[in-house]
Amino acid sequence: MSSLNDKGFNEDPVNFINKLKPIEAKRSKEAVWSTLELMLDKPLKKQGNVISKNSRKWQIAASLIFVMLFASVFGSKFYKKSVRAIAGKQEIAFLPDGSEVHLNSKSEISYNPIWWKVNREVDLKGEAFFKVKKGKKFTVVSNIGITTVVGTSFNIFARNNHYVVTCLTGKVKVVSVKTKQETLITPNQMVRFSDDGKIQLNSNVNAKLATYWSVGKFVFTQVALDEVLSEIELRYGVKIENLSNSKELYTGNFNKENDIELALNLVCKPFGLEYKKLPSGAYLIQRTL
The missing domain is CATH 2.60.120.1440 (Jelly Rolls)
Structure with a gap:
């Protein structure tokens, strides 16, 4: 096996880690693991029973890189x-x-x-x-x-x-x-x-x-008036307040016109209801006086 010196690993491990950032952008995970294996196989220089400080640094660096890789893989599982x-x-x-x-x-x-x-x-x-x-x-x-x-x-x-x-x-x-x-x-x-x-x-x-909404159509079959108005409210992006207390069911279909008032007229008129636009831009639905 080639020595670590042959791979240029006499440099400070902090500089090595900085070269790996971001790991995903510069090196594959397989390449990083191969590098770590070489680090861990490096013979430890000893003076009596004292481990070389530089070797110890490399062991710490290897541990840090492992944590970085683990966090990257684990974190990706929760990315949305x-x-x-x-x-x-x-x-x-x-x-x-x-x-x-x-x-x-x-x-x-x-x-x-x-x-x-x-x-x-x-x-x-x-x-x-x-x-x-x-x-x-x-x-x-x-x-x-x-x-x-x-x-x-x-x-x-x-x-x-x-x-x-x-x-x-x-x-x-x-x-x-x-x-x-x-x-x-x-x-x-x-x-x-x-x-x-x-x-x-x-x-x-x-x-x-059920999919006609995706082509700009409203289709209702025996649907409660409150639900019909809620759908109009969502698709036009406006606020509609229904004060009519109507429990009637609506059946009908029509295109989503540029003017919401055309849609409200189609829905309200059969039930004797009227709409009123408020200064805020919202609409009020009530019984015809």
């Missing part, structure tokens, strides 16, 4: 990259494997790009439409439910205590965090969680309707 769509906007995220995620307004995903090949897992808050590339298991996690697929397309609505999954292609496994109940759904099937976390299956839906 996030993509967020603010209120009134929508975003498209492309994951490391080419999978595509359309984010509805006020929604967010996060994932670990470094460990992606090992674990394709996404955390979701809000609503998103996924087009997943075939490969290893792909998991979407929220506080309410966990959805697992291999390669398929599906829509997830996960806001507050509401959780709805609609399958467009392939097969989707859905698990309730609260009850641990699970089910497998196929195209044109949808599951919705009840307030106590139980899974409710609808085996005959038009799955495409």
Whole structure:
């Protein structure tokens, strides 16, 4: 084996460590480990039973570099990259494997790009439409439910205590965090969680309707007025206060117009409601006088 002197290791170890920073940018981990092995194999100069101070420095340097490498690998496991769509906007995220995620307004995903090949897992808050590339298991996690697929397309609505999954292609496994109940759904099937976390299956839906939000459309079928107004509020990025106390259900579909007042007129007029814009920019919904 070549001696350490042949490798130029008579220099101070502090200078050597400085040359390694940042380790990831200049040298591979394999190269650094090879260097450390040479350090540890260096014969210790002795004077009686006293170890050479320079050799001791190299041992300390090797330990420091090991800690740096361990921290780098361990820390990367908890690194997360996030993509967020603010209120009134929508975003498209492309994951490391080419999978595509359309984010509805006020929604967010996060994932670990470094460990992606090992674990394709996404955390979701809000609503998103996924087009997943075939490969290893792909998991979407929220506080309410966990959805697992291999390669398929599906829509997830996960806001507050509401959780709805609609399958467009392939097969989707859905698990309730609260009850641990699970089910497998196929195209044109949808599951919705009840307030106590139980899974409710609808085996005959038009799955495409669940994704119309991604192309600028509103589609509602027997939806409570409060929920309709909440969706308009999110997608236009405005505040809407409903004072009507209406318990009626709304059915209708319309395009997302540039003017929010066109949308409010379509929703409010059938129920004898009116909207009023406040100086703050918010809207007030109330009964027609």
